[in-house]
Amino acid sequence: MKWYIGNVEINNQVVLAPMAGICDLTFRSIIKSMGCGLISGEMVSSNAIAHKDKNSLKLLKIDDKQRPISQQIFGSEIKYFKTAAKYVYENMKPDIIDINMGCPVPKVALKSNAGSALLKNPQKAYEITKALVDIMPIPVTVKIRSGWDKDHINPIEISKMAEKAGASAITVHPRDRTQAYSGAADWDIIREVKDNIDIPVIGNGDIRSCYDAKAMIDHSACDAIMIGRGVLGNPWLIKECIDYLDDGIKPKKPNIDDRINMIKKHSELLIEDMGEEIAIKRLRSHVAYYLKGLPKTVYFKPRIFKTKTKDELFDLIDEYRLFAENL
Numbered sequence: 001m002k003w004y005i006g007n008v009e010i011n012n013q014v015v016l017a018p019m020a021g022i023c024d025l026t027f028r029s030i031i032k033s034m035g036c037g038l039i040s041g042e043m044v045s046s047n048a049i050a051h052k053d054k055n056s057l058k059l060l061k062i063d064d065k066q067r068p069i070s071q072q073i074f075g076s077e078i079k080y081f082k083t084a085a086k087y088v089y090e091n092m093k094p095d096i097i098d099i100n101m102g103c104p105v106p107k108v109a110l111k112s113n114a115g116s117a118l119l120k121n122p123q124k125a126y127e128i129t130k131a132l133v134d135i136m137p138i139p140v141t142v143k144i145r146s147g148w149d150k151d152h153i154n155p156i157e158i159s160k161m162a163e164k165a166g167a168s169a170i171t172v173h174p175r176d177r178t179q180a181y182s183g184a185a186d187w188d189i190i191r192e193v194k195d196n197i198d199i200p201v202i203g204n205g206d207i208r209s210c211y212d213a214k215a216m217i218d219h220s221a222c223d224a225i226m227i228g229r230g231v232l233g234n235p236w237l238i239k240e241c242i243d244y245l246d247d248g249i250k251p252k253k254p255n256i257d258d259r260i261n262m263i264k265k266h267s268e269l270l271i272e273d274m275g276e277e278i279a280i281k282r283l284r285s286h287v288a289y290y291l292k293g294l295p296k297t298v299y300f301k302p303r304i305f306k307t308k309t310k311d312e313l314f315d316l317i318d319e320y321r322l323f324a325e326n327l
Contacts, residue, residue, distance in 0.1 A: 001013055001245070001246060003200065003223055003224065004200070005038075005096055005139050005141060005168045005169045005200060006096075006138070006139030006168035006169075007139070008068050008095045008096060008138075008139055009068070010037045010038050010068060010224070011037050012035065012036075012037035012242045012245070012246060013037065013213075013217065013223065013224040013225060013241075013242075013245055014035075014036055014037050014038075014213070014224065014225060014227065014238055014241045014242050014245070015036070015037060015038040015040065015171075015202055015224050015225065015226040015227070016028070016031050016036050016038070016039050016040050016226070016227065016228075016231070016238070017040060017204060017226050017227060017228030018040035018041060018042050018043045018070070018072040018098065018100070018143070019042055019228055019229075020042050020043050020103075020105075021042065021282075022042060022232070023039075023040060023041055023042035024042065024059070024270070024273070024274075024282075025061050025062075025063060025273050026266065026269040026270040026273050026274075027266075027286075028041070028063070028066050028069075029063060029065070029066065029269060030235050030262070030265070030266060030269070031231065031235055031238055032065065032066045033235075034235050034236065034238035034239040034242075035238060035239050035242050036238045036242075037068075037224070037242070038068055038069075038070060038096075038224070039066045039067075039068070039069045039070070040069070040070045040071075040072060040098065040226075041059070041060070041062070041069060041070065041071045041072065041094070042059060042072070043072040043073065043074050043100050043103065044056050044059050044060065044071070044072070044073055044074070044084075044088075045073070045074060045075060045084075045112075045114075046073045046074060046075030046077075046080040046081045046083070046084035046085075047075050047077070047080045047084075047112075049073065049080075049083070049084035049087050049088065050079075050080040050083040050084050050087070060088060060091065060092045061092075062092050062093070062094065067095055068095040068096065069094050069095055069096070070094060070095065070096035070097070070098045070141065071088050071092055071094040071096070071097060071098065072097075072098040072099070072100050072143065073085065073088065073097065073098070073099065073100065074099075074100035074103060074108060074112075074114045074115055075112070075114050076112060076113040076114045076117065076118070078127060078128055078131050081099070081128055081131060081132060082131055082132065082135060085097050085132050085135065085136055086135065089136060089137070089138065094138070095138060095139075096138060096139045096140070096141055096168075097132060097136055097138060097139070097140050097141070098140075098141045098142070098143055098171075099128060099129060099132065099140065099141070099142045099143070099167075100114070100115050100143055101115065101116065101118045101119060101125055101142055101143060101144045101145075101158065102115060102116050102119075102143050102144050102145040102171075102173050103115030103116060104116050104145065104177040104178075104179075104180045109177055116144075116145050116148060116176075116177040117148070119144065119145065119147055119148050119152070119154060119158055119177075120148050120152065122154065122157055122158055122161050125142075125158060125161055125162075126161040126162075126164065126165050127165075129142055129161070129162055129165035129166070129167055130165040130166060133165055133166035133167065134166075139168035139169070140166065140167055140168060141167055141168055141169040141170065141171065142158075142162040142167045142169075142170050142171070143170070143171040143173070143204075144158050144159070144162075144170065144171070144172055144173070145172075145173050145174075145175055145176055145177055146172070146173070146174045146175060146176050146186065146189050147176045147177070148176060148177050148178075149176050149177060149178045150176055150178065152176075153176060153189075155172055155174070155189055155192070155193050156192055156193060156196050159172070159193045159196065159197050159201075160196060160197060162197075162199075163197045163198065163199050167199060168199060168200070169199050169200040169201070169202060169223075170193065170197070170199060170200075170201055170202070171201075171202040171203075171204050171226055172189060172190045172193050172201060172202070172203060172204065172222075173185065173204040173205050174186040174187060174188075174189035174190055174203075174204075174205055175205060181229070184206060185204075185205030185206040187203065187205070187206075187216055187219045187220050188219075188220075190203040190216070190219075190220035190222050191219065191220040191221060191222075194220055194221050194222055195221075200223040200224070201220075201222045201223055202222060202223065202224045202225065202226050203216045203217070203220050203222035203224070203225050203226065204225070204226035204227075204228065207225055207226075207227045207228075207230050207237075207241070208230045208237075209230075209237070209240070209251075210237070210240040210241045210243070210244035210245070210250075210251055211244070212230075213225045213227075213241040213244065213245060214244060214245060217245070225241070227241070232286070232289040233259075233286065233288075233289025233290040233291070233292050234254075234289075234290075235262070236251075236253075236254050236258075256294060256321065256324050257321075259290050259291065259294065260290075260317055260318075260320075260321050262290060263286075263287055263290050263317055264314065264317070266283065266286060266290075267279070267283055267310060267313060267314070268310075270282065270283060271310055276309060276310055277308075280307060280308060280309065280310065280313060283313065284304055284305050284307065287304050287313065287317070288301050288304055288305075291304075291320070294324065295324060295327055296323065296324070296327065297320070300316065300319075300320050300323075303316055304316060
């Protein structure tokens with residue numbers, strides 16, 4: 001089903017979450033190959049972009065094949081948000097700029113007064129959003145949580161603020177900051193936001209299957225669903241959700257060969273992009289996720305985190321394939 005954020009056409013209702021340390025160029029390429037409607041780049045500090053931090057600027061690489069793509073930035077000061085947004089637009093040319101008002105990580109929310117800390121100050125959140133809307137020729141969106149803590153739940157107030165400031169869509173993760181990723185996401189909150197604003201609402205939280213995706217849309221009437229941790233080691237979830245939402249096609253789960261072939265594809269692409277030394281360090285966690293749920297992987301996972309080269313990693317994966325075939 002097609003829908004729009006501003007003038008940006010999106011071909012289906014599945015969106016990739018902007019996961020820090022995960023959504024690099026390679027990961028986004030794999031997710032896009034599964035048909036994802038809207039790809040999100042991992043969140044980047046507005047302060048770091050404004051100060052031309054080299055490592056942060058590297059995160060802004062884009063492949064036109066991944067469009068439409070949204071780039072998320074986070075921070076606490078309007079001047080840095082504006083400078084960063086201009087830099088991102090002029091150099092990366094994303095289709096959408098997204099403002100992070102939901103990150104619960106202490107380094108962001110407590111130390112930097114960014115992410116979900118902005119939920120404590122709706123006026124400041126409004127001013128930041130308005131400042132970017134006023135200078136950006138592309139849609140600006142906002143991603144929020146339900147509130148700072150259980151005593152300060154204000155998603156409707158923040159959502160109305162975002163709409164008033166000119167935001168083109170809002171993503172709601174219905175957990176408060178203190179919950180982080182624990183407990184159950186309260187989809188009723190997504191519904192309440194949807195009932196109170198006219199811009200598109202993207203629901204985020206606890207999408208682990210295509211059935212969850214359909215249930216969230218049915219429950220909350222959200223315009224699309226955003227998947228984060230559910231795709232770790234399982235990029236096929238993207239296609240499963242699209243197929244089920246669009247055509248009612250039930251999923252066929254990937255087998256061991258599918259998983260191992262994807263590990264090798266992911267590895268080759270990431271090494272090509274980042275170089276072997278850096279890529280292998282990042283790949284270790286991905287490989288552990290790809291193997292999650294397969295039989296007897298407990299004997300192999302500790303060894304994965306000791307691999308230092310592609311050859312070592314591939315030899316270990318092939319060893320596991322042979323082991324699994326003989327179970």
